[in-house]
Amino acid sequence: MEFRFCPVCSGALISLASGPDHGRMACRRGHFVHYANPAITAFAFVERDNRYLVLRRNQEPYRGRWELPGGFVEQGETPAQSVRREICEETGLRVVEASIMGAYASRYGDNGKWTVDVAFHCRASDDELTLSAESAEAAWVSIEHMPLLAFAGERSAFQDFRQKLAAP
Ligand SMILES: [Zn+2]
Numbered sequence: 166m167e168f169r170f171c172p173v174c175s176g177a178l179i180s181l182a183s184g185p186d187h188g189r190m191a192c193r194r195g196h197f198v199h200y201a202n203p204a205i206t207a208f209a210f211v212e213r214d215n216r217y218l219v220l221r222r223n224q225e226p227y228r229g230r231w232e233l234p235g236g237f238v239e240q241g242e243t244p245a246q247s248v249r250r251e252i253c254e255e256t257g258l259r260v261v262e263a264s265i266m267g268a269y270a271s272r273y274g275d276n277g278k279w280t281v282d283v284a285f286h287c288r289a290s291d292d293e294l295t296l297s298a299e300s301a302e303a304a305w306v307s308i309e310h311m312p313l314l315a316f317a318g319e320r321s322a323f324q325d326f327r328q329k330l331a332a333p
Contacts, residue, residue, distance in 0.1 A: 168199045203270070203279040207248040208235025208319060210326055211260060213289045216305035219312060220255065223301040226274025230315035231304075234258075235282075244283040252287065256303065257295035260287035267325055271318030282318030286326070 169178055171192035178190040178199065191198040211218040211234060219231045234255050238247040245263055252258050266284040273280055294303050306312070308327055314320050 168197075171197045173197055201279075203281045204273070205238040205244065205283065206235060206271075206273075206280045206318070207238055207244040207251065207283045207285065208233040208322075209248050209252060209260070209263065209285040209287045210266075210322075211252060211256075211258065211287045211289050213292045213305060216307055217311065218256065218258075218289070218294075219304050219306055219314075220296070220300040221302045221304075222315060223299055226277060227315035229301070231312040232315045233319050238283075245285065248283075248285050248287070255297050255299055257293070258289045258291070261290045263287045266322060266329075269318035269321045271316050271321075273316075280318065282316065282322070284318070284322035284326075 168190060170176065171178060171194070173196035174192060174194055176192055176194060179193050181187055181189055181191050186198050189198050189200065218234060220234055222228050222230050222232055234252045235248055236251040238244055245265070248263060249260055252260055263285045266286055269282045269284060271280045271282050272278065292305060296303055308330060311323060314323060
């Protein structure tokens with residue numbers, strides 16, 4: 166998102182010419198500096214009997230593409246809390262274990278906002294799903310049959326995950 170006006174005084178933002186925030190857009194009266202920080206997401210490889218859960222997106226961006234369960238981290242949440250909440254909201258599943266795999270940079274859609282995606286490996290205690298409206302369908306797939314995932318962070322995490330599983 167591009168900020169053009171100060172949210173406090175509605176004055177037009179200017180590009181700061183000096184100082185530690187040099188180059189950032191800011192209010193000339195000092196109310197506001199726009200920091201283009203990424204949003205945090207959390208997603209998971211949810212495992213059940215050597216298969217992994219993928220969801221087909223039912224909304225933009227990337228409607229119709231496959232993704233892993235997950236979503237944006239809310240204020241005050243840890244990524245681990247967030248990924249458990251998102252999995253439950255999207256699928257009804259309770260995950261019994263969650264280990265962090267890594268963190269990746271991505272964008273929410275082509276030219277969308279930048280994100281930092283925290284990837285987890287979880288185990289589900291059962292495989293009965295109650296999908297939310299966010300997903301058109303779900304599938305449990307082996308590593309070999311993992312579809313092309315929608316987001317760059319998911320694809321990077323999948324490469325790492327597959328390498329880790331293949332390591333002796
Ligand atoms: Zn202002």
